[in-house]
Amino acid sequence: MKVSTVTGPGTTELLDVDRPQPGPADVLVRMRACGICGSDAFYITIGGISPRQGCTPLGHEPAGEVVQVGAAVTGVSVGDHVVINPMAAPSGIIGNGGAAGALADFLLIENAVRGVSLEVIPDHIPWEVAALNEPMAVARHGANQCSPKPGDKVVVFGAGPVGLGAALAFKSLGASHVAVVDILPGRLDKALQIGADAVINSAEEDVVQRLIDLHGEGEAMFPGKPGTDIYLDAAGVPAVVTTALSAAKRRATLGIVAVHKEQVPVDLVNIMSNEITIVGSMGYPDEIFEVTEDLVANWEKYALIVSHTVPFDEVERALQLASTPGAADKVVVTFP
Known part of the structure; x- marks a missing residue:
């Protein structure tokens, strides 16, 4: 062979x-x-x-x-x-x-x-x-690491395969609203087709203001923060981390599933004062066949990826x- x-x-x-x-x-x-x-x-x-x-x-x-x-x-x-x-x-x-x-x-x-x-x-x-099945298990683990609760409002940065898989995972786990951010219109169209509730073109729109429009305002030390509960970085771009942390309300979660190829500075006073949780995600310790049931049930959506x-x-x-x-x-x- x-x-x-x-x-x-x-x-x-x-x-x-x-x-x-x-x-x-x-x-x-x-x-x-x-x-x-x-x-x-x-x-x-x-x-x-x-x-x-x-x-x-x-x-x-x-x-x-x-x-x-x-x-x-x-x-x-x-x-x-x-x-x-x-x-x-x-x-x-x-x-x-x-x-x-x-x-x-x-x-x-x-x-x-x-x-x-x-x-x-x-x-x-x-x-x-x-x-x-395997890359969607990576996406599922990324979503699971963020410990979503039913009704949470979520934003996923990056509409590549893992980002789209994570959007599907969050919907499956009970998120009430999932927005997807990218700069490519074709990818954003695909995000809507798989079931994202909204998309944001970060090259043309103010991401933070759009999230406020979509998710309302959240509690924070300073006003003007979206009511978004979970931010997931599936893009691996430093600006994503900077945007998410500057936007995060009190006790929001930032998950990192993308690979970053350079160091990203963070404002630890902001993280501390708003009690923001940052969690990494690697592989799929338990999700390799957890995702299979959803893949089978919703295969037509996954096929779009x-x-x-x-x-x-x-x-x-x-x-x-x-x-x-x-x-x-x-x-x-x-x-x-």
Whole structure:
């Protein structure tokens, strides 16, 4: 079979490797779709990640069809459609420095346990939507970290895949109003299509005033603060943190799910005096299959997040497309 592999700085190749053979506790999955993440572009740039520098298999957003089931595995059958937890692989995180990557014809699920390493999904869910399970778990964890309460008013900065997924998560968790901020009209249109209550173009509008218009005024040491309960940074731009903290009312929460590539100064007196909570979010300790139920129930909304599908035999083009700023929102590689 073939697997997309980082073989050096800025270089990937489709390598021929032996098809894995499952043991009694394993499941073999024929890949049907795998999303491309921003971290894939980073791994390519640096030539792979330890301990597989120079030979790092790619792909950690997998969905596929079970083709072999070990004798000791229960709850999984040949032909099942599954989503996979890349973090659970005993030989290392799938597509993140582990022995296997999901941008491959087949993927071996070692010590396969339903609800831990993989989960079965209905056959009617499109493969490219199923491949969103992993990044949507990242978005769900970001929302969960903010501890939303029913009725909370929320603003999400950044209408990329994780930001849109977080907007869906907040709605699922009972938020009464979710606004999404971005500078690209196409992304804002998509946010409305998936169910955001309002959108704000920060290149053209005063974000704080629009939030006051949408969420009313909130209690704070100084007047003029929106009644927004939760601010989520899914953009990774310093101005987002500055705007959110300057706008935050008393006891508001700022969640950080985006990767920041430079330090961001903060006003600690403001944080202290308004008792603002800042919480980080990384990965999905518990959400990898928590999000699956919502993904299945609302798959048509999640489908809007996918901007491009590219066949596996053109995976190099898919990786290039995903790494080109502004060229695509979410690229998913599909398999025959």
